[in-house]
Structure formats: structure tokens, C-alpha cells
Amino acid sequence: MFDDLDIFAAVVEQSSLNRASRQLNLSQPALSRKISKLEERLGVTLFNRHGKRLELTEVGRLTYTYALEQRQQRAKFLEAIARFKQGEPLSVALGASLTTLQTTLPPLVNAYMEKYPAAELKLITGKTHEIVTSVREGRSEVGIIASATDEPGLRCIPLFEDQLRLVVAGHHPIAGLSRLEMEHLNGLPMILFSKGTWYRRMTDDLFQRSGVQPDIRMEIDSFEAIIRLLPTIKAAALLPNSYLRPELLSGGGLASLHIKELELTQRTTCLIYRDTGDLSAAARSLVQVTEEVFRAGRPAAL
Incomplete structure (x- = not known):
């Protein structure tokens, strides 16, 4: 049936049994029989015939759309097979x-x-x-x-x-301190990850071990959002060092600060x-x- 759909599509695209027969290298009678057999199997009329002129019926247009989809899917399949044979992943x-x-x-x-x-x-x-x-x-x-x-x-x-680093805006008062301890985070306005996330569990454990209670202003699950909000609400955040690329820090006017206890978050x-x-x-x-x-x-x- 699928080969017959290709033949049917060729007839539609050539708008003529005669031209389609030359393209497909089939005699016109053989081509007519194939179209008739396809209509018989589907139980529908695909063309209205006006002498030598063919006009698609409504179901013929639907069939042509399906034939094109099948042609595209077959092309994708054959391309995937070719890539597979060449050793490329799919x-x-x-x-x-x-x-x-x-x-x-x-x-x-x-x-x-x-x-x-x-x-x-x-x-x-x-x-x-x-x-x-x-x-x-x-x-x-x-x-x-x-x-x-x-x-x-x-x-x-x-x-x-990887490990966490304390991140603040470059003009934040804490950025100017020569030495930072965990106690500096006590009461400090901070943006943390939402509860239930791995990062939040890790930071909560760290705060509990250190006896620190920060002033939690926001809970967000997006590094990008946290970075954008830090200068606006004058808060601090604990973010993974792997995310803190130099261009990200400089572009946002941010500072990445080290605290000895943060090594425990590795x-x-x-x-x-x-x-x-x-x-x-x-x-x-x-x-x-x-x-x-x-x-x-x-x-x-x-």
C-alpha cells in the first residue's frame, strides 16, 4: 500500500496520468490500475475524473497529506539508518x-x-x-x-x-571584610534554594552545624534568578563554584567570597x-x- 501511496502522490504532483507514467517509468494503463486498486482497498474515490483531467476529492486531499507524511518519515528513517551504518549515534x-x-x-x-x-x-x-x-x-x-x-x-x-561560595554584590558591606566566618551569616539577608532541593538540604545542614540563622528573604530554584536579584535586594547567596564563571561575576558586579567552613559542602x-x-x-x-x-x-x- 505504501508504494501505491508514493505512486498516488506522483500523480497528484504531476496533475496528469501521462506525465506521472513517464516519471515513474510505468505504462499509463498500469498506472491507472494501481490507482484504481488503491481506491478499492481504501474504499473511497480519490479523484474525480473529467476526461483526461483529474481533480482530487476531499478524501483524496487527506490521502495526499498522509502520503507526504509517510514520505517524510521514510526519508528520516533511511537517513537514521545511514548514520547508524556510519557509526554515528542516533x-x-x-x-x-x-x-x-x-x-x-x-x-x-x-x-x-x-x-x-x-x-x-x-x-x-x-x-x-x-x-x-x-x-x-x-x-x-x-x-x-x-x-x-x-x-x-x-x-x-x-x-x-565542587563546593559552595558566598556570593554578594561587589558593593555589599560584607565584601570588604578581610576574613569571613560563618557567624557573619547570622541574620544576614539571603536568598536560598527552595526546601526539598539537594542544595537547600546541604545549606540547612551547614547552618545547623554552625549555629547560624540567616534572614531568608527569598527561596528560588534558579541560579540565574538568584544572580539577578542579589544586587537588587542587597542579599547574599550560597552558589556552586562551578556556576560562578568570571564573566558572570564581573558582568553582574558580583563578588565570590570564601569561608573556610564552606569547604564542608564539597x-x-x-x-x-x-x-x-x-x-x-x-x-x-x-x-x-x-x-x-x-x-x-x-x-x-x-
Whole structure:
């Protein structure tokens, strides 16, 4: 039937059985029989015939639209097969948190698409435990999480170490202090991540251990929003060093400050995938590129 749909589409596009028969290298009687058989199988009339002139019926127009869709899908399928034969990856589902999306993924995606421009990267977002579950259950082939995991059945590859830094506007009074301690955060207006997130749990644990109670002005799940709001509301924030690129700080008039106790927030960003040996070619390629990017010491891994 699908070959007959191609023949039908050719007749429509040529607006003539005669011209279509020459294009398809079929005799006109043979072409007429194929169109008649297609109409018989579908149980509809595709053309109104006015002598030698053919006019599409309403269902004929619908059929032609479907024939074009089939032609496009077939072309995509054949292109994908050709890429597969050449060793190129086709499509891979990558799981990552929204915070990872802002810090780790930009250099990785750029490197992957530069090497495999025809590949499709499907992103699945969620919290760290959701990404681990997504990879374990096969919804994501590969995941990037902001901490190590010993989940059974998963392979966990460390990519880089990271820790929190105190970020304020350059003109903030605390930016001029020669030495900062955790007690300087007591009562300090701050923007924190929302409750339930990994970053919030980590900062809450840090505050509890240090006996610090900051003045929480806002709770937001976006690094970008926090960066934009810091100068406006004269607040401070704890953000991962991997996100604090020099151009981001200078462009926003911000300062990244070190506090000794923040070294306790060090964590390892990791790549995870199922340890079953059945990764697709696309997933294997993504794993390879990820290791190359972060072992090369790209800026995001500093």
C-alpha cells in the first residue's frame, strides 16, 4: 500500500496520468490500475475524473497529506539508518537536574553536538533522586547528578569536585571584610534554594552545624534568578563554584567570597548509567564525550 501511496502522490504532483507514467517509468494503463486498486482497498474515490483531467476529492486531499507524511518519515528513517551504518549515534535520553542544566550541561552539550551534529539529545529533568530512578528504570540512558551514588546496578563516574561560595554584590558591606566566618551569616539577608532541593538540604545542614540563622528573604530554584536579584535586594547567596564563571561575576558586579567552613559542602558531580553492558551507540558516545570534556578540565569543571 505504501508504494501505491508514493505512486498516488506522483500523480497528484504531476496533475496528469501521462506525465506521472513517464516519471515513474510505468505504462499509463498500469498506472491507472494501481490507482484504481488503491481506491478499492481504501474504499473511497480519490479523484474525480473529467476526461483526461483529474481533480482530487476531499478524501483524496487527506490521502495526499498522509502520503507526504509517510514520505517524510521514510526519508528520516533511511537517513537514521545511514548514520547508524556510519557509526554515528542516533538519539539518547539524558537525565539531569535543573541546577546541573545550568552548570554542567552547556559545555557538554556543545562538545557532543560539535562531534555528532545529527544526533538527538533528549533531556529529562528532575531532582537528584528522580534522575537516579530514571536511569535505573531505563527512562534515561545516562544521568548527571550533583553527588555520588552507590545505587546497585548503576555505574557512577566522578567528573569534578565542587563546593559552595558566598556570593554578594561587589558593593555589599560584607565584601570588604578581610576574613569571613560563618557567624557573619547570622541574620544576614539571603536568598536560598527552595526546601526539598539537594542544595537547600546541604545549606540547612551547614547552618545547623554552625549555629547560624540567616534572614531568608527569598527561596528560588534558579541560579540565574538568584544572580539577578542579589544586587537588587542587597542579599547574599550560597552558589556552586562551578556556576560562578568570571564573566558572570564581573558582568553582574558580583563578588565570590570564601569561608573556610564552606569547604564542608564539597561534593562530586557524577555521570551515571546502568551497569548492564547494553548501552546504545548514542549513549556510549555521550559517555565518551562527557569523560573527555571534564577530564580535559573545561571551565565548568573548575
